[in-house]
Amino acid sequence: MALIELAGIERRFQLGDTTVKALAGIDLTIDAGEYVAVMGPSGSGKSTLLNLLGLLDRPDIGHYRLEGRDVTTLSADEQAKVRSTRIGFVFQSFHLVPRLTAAENIALPMMLAGIAPAERARRVTAALKDFGLDQRADHKPDQLSGGQRQRVAIARATIMQPPLILADEPTGNLDRHTGEDVVNLLEALNARGVTLIVVTHDPGMGERARRRLVMEDGRLQSDSAGAPG
Amino acid sequence: MRPADILRFARDAAAGYPLRTTLSVLAMAIGVAAVVLLTALGDGARRYVVGQFSSLGTNLVIVLPGRTGTGGFNPATAITSTPRDLTIADAQALLRAPAVRRVGPLAVGTSEISAGGRLREVMVAGANRDFFAIRNFELAQGEALPDDDWQRAAPVAVIGAKVQEELFGREPALGRLVRVGDRRLRVIGILRPTGQGLGMNTDELVIVPVALAQAMFNSNTLFRILVEARSREAIPAASTQVLELLKQRHRGEEDVTVITQDAVLATFDKLLGALTLAVAGIAAISLAVAGILVMNVMLVAVTQRTGEIGLLKALGAPARTIRLAFLTEAAMLSASGALVGYGLGEAGAFALRQLFPVFPAYPPDWAVIAGLLTALSTGLLFGFLPARRAARLDPVQALMKH
Numbered sequence: 211m212a213l214i215e216l217a218g219i220e221r222r223f224q225l226g227d228t229t230v231k232a233l234a235g236i237d238l239t240i241d242a243g244e245y246v247a248v249m250g251p252s253g254s255g256k257s258t259l260l261n262l263l264g265l266l267d268r269p270d271i272g273h274y275r276l277e278g279r280d281v282t283t284l285s286a287d288e289q290a291k292v293r294s295t296r297i298g299f300v301f302q303s304f305h306l307v308p309r310l311t312a313a314e315n316i317a318l319p320m321m322l323a324g325i326a327p328a329e330r331a332r333r334v335t336a337a338l339k340d341f342g343l344d345q346r347a348d349h350k351p352d353q354l355s356g357g358q359r360q361r362v363a364i365a366r367a368t369i370m371q372p373p374l375i376l377a378d379e380p381t382g383n384l385d386r387h388t389g390e391d392v393v394n395l396l397e398a399l400n401a402r403g404v405t406l407i408v409v410t411h412d413p414g415m416g417e418r419a420r421r422r423l424v425m426e427d428g429r430l431q432s433d434s435a436g437a438p439g
Numbered sequence: 440m441r442p443a444d445i446l447r448f449a450r451d452a453a454a455g456y457p458l459r460t461t462l463s464v465l466a467m468a469i470g471v472a473a474v475v476l477l478t479a480l481g482d483g484a485r486r487y488v489v490g491q492f493s494s495l496g497t498n499l500v501i502v503l504p505g506r507t508g509t510g511g512f513n514p515a516t517a518i519t520s521t522p523r524d525l526t527i528a529d530a531q532a533l534l535r536a537p538a539v540r541r542v543g544p545l546a547v548g549t550s551e552i553s554a555g556g557r558l559r560e561v562m563v564a565g566a567n568r569d570f571f572a573i574r575n576f577e578l579a580q581g582e583a584l585p586d587d588d589w590q591r592a593a594p595v596a597v598i599g600a601k602v603q604e605e606l607f608g609r610e611p612a613l614g615r616l617v618r619v620g621d622r623r624l625r626v627i628g629i630l631r632p633t634g635q636g637l638g639m640n641t642d643e644l645v646i647v648p649v650a651l652a653q654a655m656f657n658s659n660t661l662f663r664i665l666v667e668a669r670s671r672e673a674i675p676a677a678s679t680q681v682l683e684l685l686k687q688r689h690r691g692e693e694d695v696t697v698i699t700q701d702a703v704l705a706t707f708d709k710l711l712g713a714l715t716l717a718v719a720g721i722a723a724i725s726l727a728v729a730g731i732l733v734m735n736v737m738l739v740a741v742t743q744r745t746g747e748i749g750l751l752k753a754l755g756a757p758a759r760t761i762r763l764a765f766l767t768e769a770a771m772l773s774a775s776g777a778l779v780g781y782g783l784g785e786a787g788a789f790a791l792r793q794l795f796p797v798f799p800a801y802p803p804d805w806a807v808i809a810g811l812l813t814a815l816s817t818g819l820l821f822g823f824l825p826a827r828r829a830a831r832l833d834p835v836q837a838l839m840k841h
């Protein structure tokens with residue numbers, strides 16, 4: 211079943227007098243459980259596409275169906291609800307709240323969703339263990355290494371058990387070795403059935419994805435799903 | 440988001456920026472402390488003056504012999520007479536005035552009092568039983584002068600607390616005989632100690648029947664007549680009736696002066712009440728300033744935490760949650776400021792009372808409540824704008840600011 215269906219998506223930005231078409235007519239279908247890498251030169255619209263898929267941004271033209279439901283027409287609060295339960299984000303710069311501990315950062319989506327403290331504690335303990343962070347539960351982000359921070363961020367993205375994980379250059383701020391770790395974690399999630407969409411500049415990482423989208427000037431230049439092999 | 444989580448989140452956010460949190464709490468605290476302390480001062484002054492005046496008696500009309508005040512020079516009275524004296528009969532006549540409830544004649548002089556070989560100089564007041572009620576004299580032991588004919592000079596005395604202590608020490612004084620001048624009097628009552636007030640110091644006073652005092656001082660005049668009107672409203676009527684009656688008795692001559700203490704008191708009360716209000720108003724301005732400071736602090740917080748707000752939105756927080764979190768933080772800042780300020784203000788008022796025990800520097804309840812409510816509502820009011828700004832941030836833009 212198609213998890214994501216994009217039809218005729220356009221996203222324009224007004225920069226002074228000129229209009230930039232960050233996305234210029236995207237048609238795309240992604241099935242549940244897929245592992246997709248989005249590649250392409252800088253400024254080609256990869257982040258814009260991901261933000262749109264994550265309901266952080268709205269298209270100017272076109273329709274976006276998530277799990278069969280048209281989400282472009284939802285109100286801001288309804289979209290927030292979808293983000294809370296259906297989508298997990300992993301960012302290049304981690305985006306951890308500096309004053310909260312690793313455990314509190316992981317629990318943040320559950321706290322925002324109003325989940326009871328006991329249930330939160332249970333899930334956080336399990337997540338800390340899964341991601342090898344049990345010794346780091348009470349550490350603030352500035353007491354963690356880059357790799358550990360990104361693991362906290364991935365734990366946070368998965369804590370609400372969303373069917374879709376969006377990662378924008380998750381290894382961009384990491385060295386090769388720790389980046390490898392993070393990719394393994396994300397792939398393990400995908401192996402358990404979570405749909406994974408990763409924006410990356412790293413061809414090696416792109417190779418590992420089962421499907422590669424290459425963007426250029428706001429368009430899909432190639433889609434390995436359509437190509438043979 | 441659960442209310443407990445919102446509270447904790449807001450608290451941690453405030454604690455995460457100690458300097459700006461301390462500053463805004465301090466500003467709010469100073470504002471509230473100023474309201475509490477200044478109104479304590481103002482209201483204390485009002486209470487002090489009112490208390491001093493009402494210790495003289497309520498609904499009081501005082502009659503003095505002689506024409507004083509604004510009458511100016513009157514050739515007729517200048518030629519015809521020296522003013523007539525006030526007599527006990529004059530005082531008794533005043534009881535006929537319908538607006539008058541009680542009349543207390545007063546004759547004064549000094550004399551020596553002795554008992555058990557100890558002797559001292561005292562002020563002797565000749566009065567009657569109603570005089571005690573009019574002046575609100577309270578007795579520590581025994582009772583007031585007997586309620587009999589004002590012309591009867593019963594050989595009894597009520598003595599002040601200090602006189603009792605100096606003559607009798609720890610021994611019981613009630614029922615003992617004392618010598619006042621050349622009379623032997625029985626002590627029938629002892630006044631409750633009061634200390635120094637606006638009126639005479641009753642601790643060093645000896646009160647005897649007015650006829651006895653006149654006999655002792657060999658005169659038949661009164662120093663004052665104290666008149667208690669039936670009610671506050673009856674005071675003007677009482678004073679005109681008193682004046683009229685005495686004029687009749689003095690062959691049509693207006694040779695007495697009538698003072699009403701309530702008029703003076705009311706003016707003071709109003710004046711000092713207005714002063715307290717004005718002072719509270721000035722202090723409230725500092726609260727408004729504190730509110731604006733909280734707003735600025737919260738606006739800075741929104742700017743500083745733009746990335747965090749974007750993240751919260753990405754993680755699924757609806758606008759309402761973000762608004763609530765920031766509003767709660769602003770409310771916390773102003774609430775803790777208000778509490779600290781209230782504590783400081785009460786401590787200041789307490790220190791004032793310790794330094795000046797006679798001065799009742801208690802902040803009035805209305806000022807405390809108004810101060811706290813103003814602090815909270817300015818905090819919320821000025822917190823609303825930053826909270827709304829935070830809630831309206833575009834998630835993508837906000838995230839990029841991280």
Ligand SMILES: Nc1ncnc2c1ncn2[C@@H]1O[C@H](COP(=O)(O)OP(=O)(O)OP(=O)(O)O)[C@@H](O)[C@H]1O
Pocket residue numbers: 223224225230231232250251252253254255256257258259
């Ligand atoms: N908020 C914005 N305002 C104006 N222009 C924008 C905005 N966001 C993106 N753009 C423009 O849209 C285009 C696509 O940007 P996008 O960030 O999606 O590129 P990208 O493929 O993610 O690039 P990179 O690899 O450098 O991250 C760029 O030309 C960019 O300048």
Ligand SMILES: [Mg+2]
Pocket residue numbers: 256257258
């Ligand atoms: Mg990008």
